[in-house]
Amino acid sequence: MQDDPGMVTTLAGLVIAGREGAWDMHVAGGRITGSRPSQQRGGGVVLPLAADIHTHLDKTFTAARMPCRASSLFQAIDMMAEDAARWTAEDLRTRAETALDRAWRQGTAVMRSHVDWSFAAPPKAWPVLTELAEEWRGRVELQLASLTRLDDLAVIGPEIAPHLRHSGGVLGAFIYRNDDLENHVRAVFDLAERHDLDLDFHVDEGLDPEACGIDVVIEETARRGLGGRVLCGHGCSLSVRDPGEVSRLLDRAAEAGIGLTVLPGANSYLQDAVPGRTPRLRGLAPLQEAHEAGVEVMLGSDNVRDGFFPYGDYDMVDVLRLAVLMGHLAPDDWLDAISARPAGWMGHGLALTVGGPADFILFDATDLHDVICRPRARRQVWRGGAILLEFKE
Known part of the structure; x- marks a missing residue:
């Protein structure tokens, strides 16, 4: 399932692997179209595939x-x-x-x-x-x-x-x-x-x-x-x-x-x-x-x-x-x-970049340490800007 190319989805208050602080991520047309520091918290943890x-x-x-x-x-x-x-x-x-x-x-x-x-x-x-x-x-x-x-x-x-x-x-x-x-x-x-x-x-x-x-x-x-x-x-x-x-x-x-x-x-x-x-x-x-x-x-x-x-x-x-x-x-x-x-x-790149594919894993957690501590934390796998599958605690 692909998202509407004209519709922007904003995921707010994210912890993004490798970055400090909280971020808002914008997704449209199956790609990450932007990210900026967020004033919100609690949006979850984003990891690359x-x-x-x-x-x-x-x-x-x-x-x-x-x-x-x-x-x-x-x-x-x-x-x-x-x-x-x-x-x-x-x-x-x-x-x-x-x-x-x-x-x-x-x-x-x-x-x-x-x-x-x-x-x-x-x-x-x-x-x-x-x-x-x-x-x-x-x-x-x-x-x-x-x-x-x-x-x-x-x-x-x-x-x-x-x-x-x-x-x-x-x-x-x-x-x-x-x-x-x-x-x-x-x-x-x-x-x-x-x-x-x-x-x-x-x-x-x-x-x-x-x-x-x-x-x-x-x-x-x-x-x-x-x-x-x-x-x-x-x-x-x-x-x-x-x-x-x-x-x-x-x-x-x-x-x-x-x-x-x-x-x-x-x-x-x-x-x-x-x-x-x-x-x-x-x-x-x-x-x-x-x-x-x-x-x-x-x-x-x-x-x-x-x-x-x-x-x-x-x-x-x-x-x-x-x-x-x-x-x-x-x-x-x-x-x-x-x-x-x-x-x-293996000749591939999986980095999360603006302009790159909106392919990532989103955990309902506060940081990566929390992900490790809670094996049953809710997980969403995103491919092409849409949720492929969601696992709930």
């Missing part, structure tokens, strides 16, 4: 089919592989479209989904998600990234990379304590340079302090001058490595232009998961220290309702809430981690 740079739409909404609660990352991998053998195009489409609809209605505008790719030929999910990306264009801008074990990528990568280049995808690999690590990583970078592909790694997703795949990725990025095109997700082992070593590594990551995606949901659920014992270690990458070093840190939903993480709902504000609680973050300093920063890495 969200960007979710790390999801798994091929696996989503399969939790009810899992035989048990995964007690480790690798048990989850095995359970999901068994389920994947039974996937059909219809099953994939139904689950992925449900996820996109949930994300859209809760204010996500840009998303990247990793897709398991284990053989030279494209996986069954790839054409399904490619079709959905076209169908959802203008609502959720969906970008796809392949996900292949690093050792396998050395063999089938030359078949995968041209397909990614043709379809606009991102090249991804799973790295964890691999043999011949340096040579395998170099081969991935060779493919990326040859086919002009961005890179997105699942790296060091465990609590072994000897897992140092991210070190090799950082050095290779720096050596080739590929800053801004290489993203590392997870980095759980950084939480248990020597702090001085990690500090130097993060400085080097910032210099190289590496991005870091932290996944508070699935990582806290799977790491140190011993049946019958409360976990002591949650595997949260040192996001405060990375941010302080100058690394561009982002947050993502990761797995949603599958064998890796049976919770979540593609709500990036909820992801921010979880990160704030687990990471002891100041909410106002981390809003960009679910919006402008990941959107920029």
Whole structure:
């Protein structure tokens, strides 16, 4: 639904993310036509739309089919592989479209989904998600990234990379304590340079302090001058490595232009998961220290309702809430981690500007801290100058 192009809607007394004081915002013709300081208060909190740079739409909404609660990352991998053998195009489409609809209605505008790719030929999910990306264009801008074990990528990568280049995808690999690590990583970078592909790694997703795949990725990025095109997700082992070593590594990551995606949901659920014992270690990458070093840190939903993480709902504000609680973050300093920063890495802008689209999330709250405190606060998602959906407390 679009508003009347000739009618101006004024939202008064707003707190707008990133600005001091209260503001009146004017909306007409689907765009923000003006804003000015307001004498009113209590109009609510306006946030930009969200960007979710790390999801798994091929696996989503399969939790009810899992035989048990995964007690480790690798048990989850095995359970999901068994389920994947039974996937059909219809099953994939139904689950992925449900996820996109949930994300859209809760204010996500840009998303990247990793897709398991284990053989030279494209996986069954790839054409399904490619079709959905076209169908959802203008609502959720969906970008796809392949996900292949690093050792396998050395063999089938030359078949995968041209397909990614043709379809606009991102090249991804799973790295964890691999043999011949340096040579395998170099081969991935060779493919990326040859086919002009961005890179997105699942790296060091465990609590072994000897897992140092991210070190090799950082050095290779720096050596080739590929800053801004290489993203590392997870980095759980950084939480248990020597702090001085990690500090130097993060400085080097910032210099190289590496991005870091932290996944508070699935990582806290799977790491140190011993049946019958409360976990002591949650595997949260040192996001405060990375941010302080100058690394561009982002947050993502990761797995949603599958064998890796049976919770979540593609709500990036909820992801921010979880990160704030687990990471002891100041909410106002981390809003960009679910919006402008990941959107920029995916080639989109979500800034709220006069003349720009009237796309935003409006909460019935006093400030962002209040939003974090009250998960059930009324939320309106605005798209094209009209309310798409409203959630009430």
